[in-house]
Amino acid sequence: TVKHSLAYFVTASSGLQTFPEFVAVSMIDGAEMGYCDSDIKTVELRQDWLRTLIKFAPQELEWHVNRCIVTHQLTKAVIEDINLHFNQTGGLHIFQELSGCEWDEETGEVDGYDDFGYDGEDFISFSMKTQTWLYTEQAATYKHKWESGKDGFKDTNFLTNICPQWLKTFLIYGSSSLQRTDLPSVSLLQKTPSSPVSCHATGFYPDKADLFWRKDGEQLHEDVDHGEILPNKDGTFQMRVDLNLSSVRPEDWSRYDCVFQLSGVKNHIVTKLDKDQIRTNWGKTGFRCDGVWKYTAVCSAVIGAVVGLLLLAACISGLFIWRKKNNGEGQTCSQSS
Incomplete structure (x- = not known):
């Protein structure tokens, strides 16, 4: 079976002065496609074929730019709210989201996901099958605040319809690059x-x-x-x-x-x-x-730079330090509709 994926990685931080407080990266089949952060306030295209697509569909670039700005404000508010809820003042805190969709080219099956992490641990995830939020033990006490005020994160229509349509379109325009x-x-x-x-x-x-x-x-x-x-x-x-x-x-x-x-x-x-x-x-x-990509600290002659620590780079670039998708070992979740 051949599966394709379109994913959005978001990393928002507070108390970190050396990097943008908000970074978002879009990935198609694991390859970086677009990038935005709170400093540049726009979307940088990482694939040449995307520039061709945007000429015919400029509204897609506009959507992503707007989404970058809106999500920055949303995640900033969430970090402040979580810090207040857990009585955390000062220090470094990181809030992350991994959302997107997968499409099975052979069966036509589509799946979406929307997972959140806080300070390097699983926090909240949305189950597409049950249409409910799942909470870790740490996040359980934050349940009522999340469900009463953070619906801007959950967009079932995007995950199950818009995202797969975009994924198929991107695969057509980027076929020579993506299917090499x-x-x-x-x-x-x-x-x-x-x-x-x-x-x-x-x-x-x-x-x-x-x-x-x-x-x-x-x-x-x-x-x-x-x-x-x-x-x-x-x-x-x-x-x-x-x-x-x-x-x-x-x-x-x-x-x-x-x-x-x-x-x-x-x-x-x-x-x-x-x-x-x-x-x-x-x-x-x-x-x-x-x-090694954008935020890796050094690339030295010492072999340890290749086989050594890349955690900070991964964290700031939007790769989750708390888990890979679908790796839920050690989670204790409660469910809510």
Whole structure:
């Protein structure tokens, strides 16, 4: 089955002086499509094909610009209200929303979602199936205030009708870009002689990919650490998977390899675990860091910049630090109509 998605990421903050208090990013099939924030107060287009579309349908750009301004004011009011409700004064607070739709190209099935997070945790979500709000234990006491005054967030018609129509239109105009296939470059990285070896793939598209370690042709599930798929600034993606070699004898290294699989591509990229091919920052092998998107703090020669901490970048750019969509482990929710 082939699924496509149109998503809107919103991050609003209070007490953070170095970034805009409101940032919104629109994504189609995982690729950044548009951007706005409270400083520029307009929408920046991230795809060339969008400029062609806007010439024929300028009202869509107008809608997104207006939505950016309205949502900024709405989220600003919500943060102030939540802070007051929980008796929080000062400090850094972050309110986030992930909304959008998915369309199954083969079955025609459409699904929408609208999820909210506060200070790095699940907070409130809207169930399309039951048409009700779901609250975490933390948000339960805020239920009455939310339902009495924040209906501006819930737009069932947009999620189930307008969003899927736009998604299909965008896929038509951006078909040459959105339906392409790019294979990555794969490298083996290691920070120190005692660190895990990281298999790092960057430059692939779309984001429906898998990366894993094998031993004697069998996929490993122990002594491995899988990183998230992250966007590059050029619209492609990167990911990594670490292998702990502390219990592996040097003579057994040849039994290990890293495999990259891209959806729809039959031929996989296999990289043998070879000490001579590992890029390090204590030896002579150079390393150039490419393609982390707008708000990543640094891109240095130190390999740790690639395989290390990207949380702040993800948070401010609108990627949820509190969860990926449909990953609801650990939630305790109450329901309300």
